[in-house]
Amino acid sequence: MATQNAPAPLSGGQLVLGTIALSLATFMNVLDTSIANVSIPAISGDLGVSSSQGTWVITSFAVANAISVPLTGWLTERFGAVRLFITSILLFVLASWLCGMAPTLEILLAARVLQGAVAGPMIPLSQSLLLSSYPPAKSSMALALWGMTTLVAPVMGPILGGWISDNYHWPWIFYINIPVGIAAAYVTWMIYKKRETPTQRKPIDTVGLALLVLWVGSLQVMLDKGKELDWFNSSTIVVLALVALVSFCFFVVWEITEKHPVVDLTLFKRVNFTGGVVAISVGYGLFFGNLVILPQWLQIYLGYTATEAGLVMAPVGLFAIILSPIIGKFLPKLDARWVVTVSFLLFALVFLMRSHFNTLVDTRTLMIPTFLQGVPMSMFFIPLTAIILSGLPGHRIPAAAGLSNFVRITCGAVGTSIATTVWDNRISLHHAQLTENLTPYDATFNGSVESLNQLGMSTPQAHGYIDRLVTQQSAMLGANDIFWISAVLFVLMIAMVWITRPIRGGGGGGADAAAGAH
Structure with a gap:
């Protein structure tokens, strides 16, 4: 991806097939972060374990995934973007097969750890490979197509997982990855094998890697088990929090001073990277936290079935799919910061509408803000990703994409934990x-x-x-509080968007990022 050796952008059928293959791999990956959530009762019952033990199926994937995502930049420089991406997909397919075949919880958890670990580089690399496939003027379209899969998959996961668990057997939530992954890997290899990025053998930053594993692992387990163990009233949670905090501080100091760091923290010196990452991560945390609250409220307190709650949430991706290509087309002519501002204001409006729900709310009223939410979603990922990657040289894009996705995914986990905990407290x-x-x-x-x-x-x-x-x-009033707070926070987050600088060339299209990718 070095500028002097950059391959020409793809065109015609190769561009279409390459985009579909990369998007399918991303969709499969993101889907697996949420598809198991509604299947935990079925998995727990079949393997003869409690539901609390079954939740480790989610936790094990999240911890391994969170650790491996920020390693993308270092792994790419060592092995090459295309080889690393193909290897990640094939290992993901193998891990999915092992998950489905697992006869015991222990084997299932080991397979989920492998699945989460190898899934890490897939999302940021799909982003950087897509950008390298399009000419700079079309980079916004590349980001739009990438963003659609990232937005729709978390919503589709619970619906598809529930349907498979109800109509088939839970292993099929993992088996469906096998044909999709093999097809995506084959097409990607055929198109991108001659577009490999340069590699260099750097020494392994073992201390940085160990500290990363320690603090991310501790944080993820703390977030996943906090509610169950009553947070800081539990000595286990207190110990995990202290380990995460201390090891994080050591990690930051070590990585800043290390000659060959495993995670490039110097990216945060760039104002566009920092402002964009904070905005996209906090926004994603609010979005994901509310994505968990609403279906739970419908099922536990209003008597909706899992399938009915899923159908209420399903339209959230409709406008996102329709509008994302349009936003991608016109973004180069606009200031990305204005697009994000409109997105955050619309998110605030959606959550404000939900804050007026009552226990007699009908399905039509529930679905109006769900439909509308697709509009700000289509204006969320694309311009913020363009801001984050703007002005970066091509060889730094995998590291930047990996680090920004890591912070975003972590904020999603934090947002979920905070939202469910605050909701419980407000109900009381x-x-x-x-x-x-x-x-x-x-x-x-x-x-x-x-x-x-x-x-x-x-x-x-x-x-x-x-x-x-x-x-x-009480549950209704507590949910309304969460929705109202989320609306206020989205408005406040607009300030973070405007600390960034306009992107050169009309701003907003991510042309800089793509130019760097070439």
Whole structure:
């Protein structure tokens, strides 16, 4: 990818097939971060373990994936982008097969660790290979096509996982990767084998790698198990937090002073990289946290089935798919910062609409903001990725893409943990406030109990029924709080977008990034 040896952009059928192959690999990868979530009960029951043990199927993948993503830059320089990408896909296929064949939880977890580890370089490398395939003027279109798969896959995962678990057997959530992965690897190799990037043998930064494994692993386990163990009331969580904090501090100091660091932290010296990464990561954390809250609220408190909740969420990607190519086409003529500003304002509007939901909300009202959310989603990834990668020389793009994706994925995990924890706390608070006056001395409460008695309920049954109504109201109010806070944070995040500098040449298309890739 060095500028002097850069291959010409692809064209015609090769460009179309290359884009499809890279996008399929990305879709398969991102899908696997969420497809197992709704299948945990089926997996746990089949393997004879508890649901809490079953959640390690998600945690093991997330930890291994989070560790390997920031290593993309170093691995690319060592082995070459095309070889590393093909190897990652084939190992991912092998790990998927092992996951489906696993007879015990221990073997399944080992396979999931392998799957997460080899999946790490796939997303950033698909990004950099796509940019190198398009001429600079068309780089926004490349980012648009890449962004569509990244946006739609997390929404499709739970729907597809639930449908497979309900109609087939849970191993098929992993087996479906095999034909997709083999096809993507074959097409990618045929098109990109002569476009390999230069390699150089650098010494392995073993200390930096060990510190990375330590702090990322500790942080991910803390985030995944925090709610279950009651956060900092648990000595395990406190120890994990301390290990993560101390090892992170050592990691930063070591990587900044190391001659051949395993993660290039000097990228944060670039204002566009830092501002773009913070904006895309916090925005993604808010988006992902809400993506978890809404289906849970529908299923637990409003009586929706998993499939019904999935269908309510499904339209979120519709506008994103339709509008992403349009945004990609016109972005080079616009200032990317204005596009992101509009996106964040629309996200805020969507969450503000949701903050007015009540327990009698109908499916149509639920789906209006879900449909609308596709519009800001189409204007989110593309311009921010263009800002992040703008002005970078080609050989630094894999490292930049890897590091920015690592921060974004980590913020997604943090956002999910914070959203679910805050929601639980708000439910408890609202429940306490609503029940303050529900005493035998309150005339309204006594009147409600008497009315229920007349309908045939005993007094204890009436009390239980009223408590369920209060809990339902508390969950609704707690969810509304999360939606409202998210709306405010999206508006505040606009300031971070405007610390970045406009991209040269009309700004916003990612032309700089692609030019660097050539």
